[in-house]
Every structure is written in C-alpha cells, then in structure tokens.
Amino acid sequence: MPPRQRILEAARALFFRHGIQGVGVEAIAEAASTNKMTLYRHFESKELLVAEYLRALAAENVRVWDDLEAAHPGDPLEQIKAWLHSVGGHGEGIDHSGCAMMNAAIQIADPEHPGRKAVEGAQRTHRERLIGLCREAGLRDPELLADQLFLLVEGSRAAYRSAGPDGPGSSLCRLAGPLIAAHQQAAPVPAA
Amino acid sequence: MPPRQRILEAARALFFRHGIQGVGVEAIAEAASTNKMTLYRHFESKELLVAEYLRALAAENVRVWDDLEAAHPGDPLEQIKAWLHSVGGHGEGIDHSGCAMMNAAIQIADPEHPGRKAVEGAQRTHRERLIGLCREAGLRDPELLADQLFLLVEGSRAAYRSAGPDGPGSSLCRLAGPLIAAHQQAAPVPAA
DNA sequence: AGTAAATGTTACCGGCGGGTAACAGGATTT
DNA sequence: AAATCCTGTTACCCGCCGGTAACATTTACT
Numbered sequence: 448m449p450p451r452q453r454i455l456e457a458a459r460a461l462f463f464r465h466g467i468q469g470v471g472v473e474a475i476a477e478a479a480s481t482n483k484m485t486l487y488r489h490f491e492s493k494e495l496l497v498a499e500y501l502r503a504l505a506a507e508n509v510r511v512w513d514d515l516e517a518a519h520p521g522d523p524l525e526q527i528k529a530w531l532h533s534v535g536g537h538g539e540g541i542d543h544s545g546c547a548m549m550n551a552a553i554q555i556a557d558p559e560h561p562g563r564k565a566v567e568g569a570q571r572t573h574r575e576r577l578i579g580l581c582r583e584a585g586l587r588d589p590e591l592l593a594d595q596l597f598l599l600v601e602g603s604r605a606a607y608r609s610a611g612p613d614g615p616g617s618s619l620c621r622l623a624g625p626l627i628a629a630h631q632q633a634a635p636v637p638a639a
Numbered sequence: 640m641p642p643r644q645r646i647l648e649a650a651r652a653l654f655f656r657h658g659i660q661g662v663g664v665e666a667i668a669e670a671a672s673t674n675k676m677t678l679y680r681h682f683e684s685k686e687l688l689v690a691e692y693l694r695a696l697a698a699e700n701v702r703v704w705d706d707l708e709a710a711h712p713g714d715p716l717e718q719i720k721a722w723l724h725s726v727g728g729h730g731e732g733i734d735h736s737g738c739a740m741m742n743a744a745i746q747i748a749d750p751e752h753p754g755r756k757a758v759e760g761a762q763r764t765h766r767e768r769l770i771g772l773c774r775e776a777g778l779r780d781p782e783l784l785a786d787q788l789f790l791l792v793e794g795s796r797a798a799y800r801s802a803g804p805d806g807p808g809s810s811l812c813r814l815a816g817p818l819i820a821a822h823q824q825a826a827p828v829p830a831a
Numbered sequence: 832a833g834t835a836a837a838t839g840t841t842a843c844c845g846g847c848g849g850g851t852a853a854c855a856g857g858a859t860t861t
Numbered sequence: 862a863a864a865t866c867c868t869g870t871t872a873c874c875c876g877c878c879g880g881t882a883a884c885a886t887t888t889a890c891t
Contacts, residue, residue, distance in 0.1 A: 450838075466748040468660045471878055483880080485838055493879065552801035553745045556658040570801045594807040595814050601797040602790030609744035609762045615786040622787050629821050642868080663848050675850080677868060685849065832891100839886065847878085856869075861862105 451489045453479040458500050463547050467497055467554045498561040501551055505569035507544045512576055523583040527596070527627070528620075534600055535619025537612045545573075546604040573597075586630040599623055643681045645671040650692050655739050659689055659746045690753040693743055697761035699736050704768055715775040719788070719819070720812075726792055727811025729804045737765075738796040765789075778822040791815055 457479035461470040472493050476486045490496040511533070512526075519525040533542050552566045574597050581589035581596075599622060606616030615622075649670035653662040664685050668678045682688040703725070704718075711717040725734050744758045766789050773781035773788075791814060798808030807814075 464748070466660075466746065468658075469748050472880085473878075482839060482841095484840080487880070488837080549797050549801065550745050552797070553742050554658065556656070556661050566801055567803075570798070570806075574802075574807060591814065591817070594810065595791065595818070597807055598791045598794030598798060598811075598814065599787070600794065602792065602794030605741050605744070605793040605797050606762070606790060609741065609758055610766075611759075614762075615766060615789055618786070619790075622783065622790065625783070625821075626787070626818070629817075664850085665848075674869060674871095676852095676870080679850070680867080835888100835890080837886100837888070840884085842882090844881080845879095847876105849874105849876090851874080852872090854870085857867085859866075860864090 450479065450481050450485055453481065454486055454489060454496070455500060455503055458496060459503070459547070462497075462500065463543065463550070467551060472496075494561055497551075497555075498565060501548070501562045501565035501569075504544050504548055504551075505565055505572075508548065508569055508573060509576075511542050511544065523580040524586075524627075527577070527580050527584065531596070531600070531620050531623050535603055535617070535623075537617055545600070546607065549601060549604050550608075581630075586627070587632070588630060592626065592630045595626055596623055599626070642671065642673050642677055645673065646678055646681060646688070647692060647695055650688060651696070651739070654689075654692065655735065655742070659743060664688075686753060689743075689747075690757060693740070693754040693757035693761075696736050696740055696743075697757055697764075700740065700761055700765065701768075703734050703736065715772040716778075716819075719769070719772050719776065723788070723792070723812050723815050727795055727809070727815075729809055737792070738799065741793060741796050742800075773822075778819070779824070780822060784818065784822045787818055788815055791818070 454475060458470075458475045461475055461478055464470075472486055473483050475496075476483045479486075486496070490499065512530070515526045515529050515533075519529060533540070534545060548566060548569055551562060552570075555562055555566070557563075574593065577597055578590055578593040581593045586592055599619065603616035603619045606614045610616065646667060650662075650667045653667055653670055656662075664678055665675050667688075668675045671678070678688070682691065704722075707718045707721050707725075711721060725732070726737060740758060740761055743754060744762075747754055747758070749755075766785065769789055770782055770785040773785045778784055791811065795808035795811045798806045802808065
C-alpha cells in the first residue's frame with residue numbers, strides 16, 4: 448500500500464480519536480509506519496493534509512449514498528430509512544464519516560482554512576441529495592422534511608459526543624420514523 | 640470587577656471564537672487586562688479553567704430556562720416555543736451558550752478531562768427539562784417529542800458551524816413548528 | 832548493471848504554549 | 862504605621878509541534 452494512502456488512513460483514525468489539533472504530524476507518520484519526512488514529501492503542510500483528509504471523507508460520504516442507491520434501486524424512501532439506520536444505530540457497521548465531518552467543522556475555527564470549503568461543500572451536497580430523495584419518494588414538503596431529517600441526524604451525531612452512545616442520539620430511527628410517516632399523508636397537518 | 644470574573648469572561652469570548660485549543664492562557668490573561676500569573680493564582684491549570692468555564696456555561700444555560708419560565712409562567716408550550724426562537728433565529732439576542740457547550744463537547748477529546756462531566760451533566764439536565772416541559776404542556780409522547788426537539792436544536796447548532804448562518808439551522812422554528820403541532824393532536828399518527 | 836526516483840534516518844531550527852520563580856507595588860485591615 | 866493579602870512585571874524553563882536540511886538507503890525501471 449502506497450505511503451500516501453497509509454498516511455491518509457492513519458490521519459483519519461487519529462483525527463477521529465484525538466481531534467485534529469490533538470494529533471501531531473509525527474504521530475501520524477508513525478502510525479502510518481513511516482516518518483515525518485515522507486509525509487512532507489506528499490503533503491505540503493498539515494493544513495493541506497487535513498484538507499485532503501476532508502476531501503477523502505466527503506468522497507466516502509457520497510459513496511455511502513451511492514451504495515444505498517445500489518442496495519435499494521428505485522426506492523428512495525428505503526434509501527432514506529437505510530441511511531438513518533446506518534448512522535443512528537450503535538455497534539459496528541456504522542458510518543462515522545459524517546460524524547468526523549462535523550468534528551472537523553467545529554475543530555477548524557479559522558474560516559480561511561482550506562479544509563473548510565471541503566466541509567461546506569460536503570454538507571451542501573449532502574443536504575441536496577437528501578432533498579432529492581424526499582422529493583423522489585413523493586413525500587409532502589420534501590425540503591422541510593429533508594431539513595428536519597438533516598438536523599435530526601446532525602443532532603444525533605452531536606449527542607453521541609456529549610451524551611455517549613446511549614444518549615438521545617441512539618434512537619434516531621425511532622425519532623425520525625413518525626416524522627417520515629407524517630409526510631406520507633396526503634393532507635397537511637391541521638392547524639392547532 | 641474582580642479579575643477572576645474578568646478572566647472567565649475573556650476565556651468565554653476567546654474560546655467561542657477560536658476554540659478551546661486555539662487560545663493560550665497568555666491570550667486569555669491579556670484579554671482580561673491582567674497577566675498569566677494572576678490567572679494561575681485563580682486557576683490551578685488551563686484544564687481546570689476550562690472546567691470552570693463550562694460550569695459557568697451550564698449555570699447560564701439553566702438561567703436561560705428560568706428566564707423563559709418567568710417570562711411565560713404556567714405556559715410550558717410557550718416556553719418551548721420561545722426557547723426555539725431564542726436559539727434558532729439569527730441576529731442579536733441569540734443564546735450561544737448551548738452552541739459553546741457543543742463545541743466544547745467536541746473539542747475536548749480526552750474522556751478524563753474534568754470539563755466533560757460538566758458538559759454531560761448540562762446536556763442531561765437540559766434534556767430532562769425539555770421532557771418535563773413537553774409533559775406539562777400535555778403534548779402526546781412527551782419523551783419522543785422532547786428528543787426530537789433536542790436533536791433538532793443540536794443539529795441546528797452544528798449546521799450553524801458547517802453551513803453558516805443561512806444554512807438549514809436558521810429555520811429552526813419553521814422546522815420544529817409542525818413537529819409540535821403533530822403532537823398536539825389527540826390521535827396518534829396513522830400507520831402508513 | 833546502472834540510473835533515477837522514492838523512502839528512511841537523524842539531527843536540527845524556531846516558535847509557541849503551559850507553568851513557575853522571584854521580586855516590586857498597592858490595597859486593605861487592625 | 863505595620864503587617865498582610867492581592868496584584869503586576871519580568872524573566873525563565875521545558876516540552877511539543879510544524880517544518881527543513883543533509884545524507885544514506887532502498888526500490889524500480891531500462
């Protein structure tokens with residue numbers, strides 16, 4: 448396996464565990480079974496390494512969506528549900544890329560950091576894809592529902608960090624289910 | 640104003656702008672119109688300063704709830720709506736303490752950090768208070784609705800960081816409104 | 832084989848950040 | 862006025878971290 452890929456993989460694992468600012472380049476190189484020098488032959492600086500790490504994260508994020516589409520072709524509603532299940536459950540097989548994305552968005556305070564564009568772009572395409580799926584599924588108020596689900600998922604990730612795996616974020620499907628069901632009805636919610 | 644309070648206030652401002660790891664003790668002291676030495680006479684270490692900063696944040700968080708209760712006595716539903724409005728809108732007058740709480744939860748990777756207990760406790764009481772209000776308001780499925788609102792708000796804060804003030808987090812009230820309305824009906828949501 | 836490219840190794844630099852020592856000045860109490 | 866407490870100032874230590882130089886080593890290509 449080429450060292451560049453090993454470095455990105457090691458960076459990913461360490462960034463997720465200790466935070467972006469919490470890990471030094473030397474630790475990354477060591478975890479990648481190489482040294483600082485070769486790291487700097489592949490990446491100009493730590494900033495750009497972080498940026499590329501985030502781009503890779505974004506790429507994997509869309510890959511998750513593509514896999515879901517391949518698993519449930521022509522069934523957008525099932526894709527949404529499968530996605531909720533893949534980010535909301537606990538145990539193994541969970542997609543943590545979105546969570547890592549959110550961590551990066553918070554840990555990178557500098558608005559000029561090259562990684563911020565990657566994060567913002569990923570979140571944007573993420574949301575648009577969700578809106579598209581809600582629309583394809585023929586759900587009422589697709590934009591509204593998509594934003595609700597989007598925030599629910601982001602909140603679930605945040606709660607995972609602050610309340611642990613047993614917090615309110617663990618029951619994403621239970622929380623999102625009635626929301627989706629409410630948008631499957633033909634009539635809008637009656638006013639109070 | 641006593642230096643201890645000035646330091647906490649300066650720390651709060653700087654932590655919010657540049658992140659906890661992004662600001663050094665010297666910058667905090669300088670922003671508090673004092674120096675590093677007096678800072679260390681009031682706080683054993685940066686870790687403990689952070690912990691106390693988070694405790695103060697948690698205290699202000701419950702104060703916000705108390706203010707809401709005082710503003711709408713005996714009307715839990717209005718308290719909830721006012722709270723959503725205070726964290727969801729943009730411009731001035733927004734409560735950023737919860738957002739700072741979430742930032743801290745993500746920026747502090749070390750599970751042994753003394754500030755983590757403050758964060759976890761704050762989130763717990765926060766959620767419990769929300770559940771209590773939903774129950775008092777006579778809403779259906781108060782725990783479910785409370786968790787939905789909780790995640791929606793957390794997600795809104797996260798989106799604020801990754802998508803800016805005009806992202807999906809800006810329309811919290813619009814997103815949460817139908818959710819609350821759905822729980823005001825007597826009959827449960829019909830199965831699909 | 833021989834050459835070029837990529838990798839490994841060591842040592843180093845400069846800066847910064849957390850934390851402390853020692854002393855000087857100001858305020859308060861009795 | 863004396864003693865005490867709190868504050869301000871300066872200087873310093875140590876370790877880490879981002880980044881680089883120089884050279885040795887291996888790999889790969891032809």
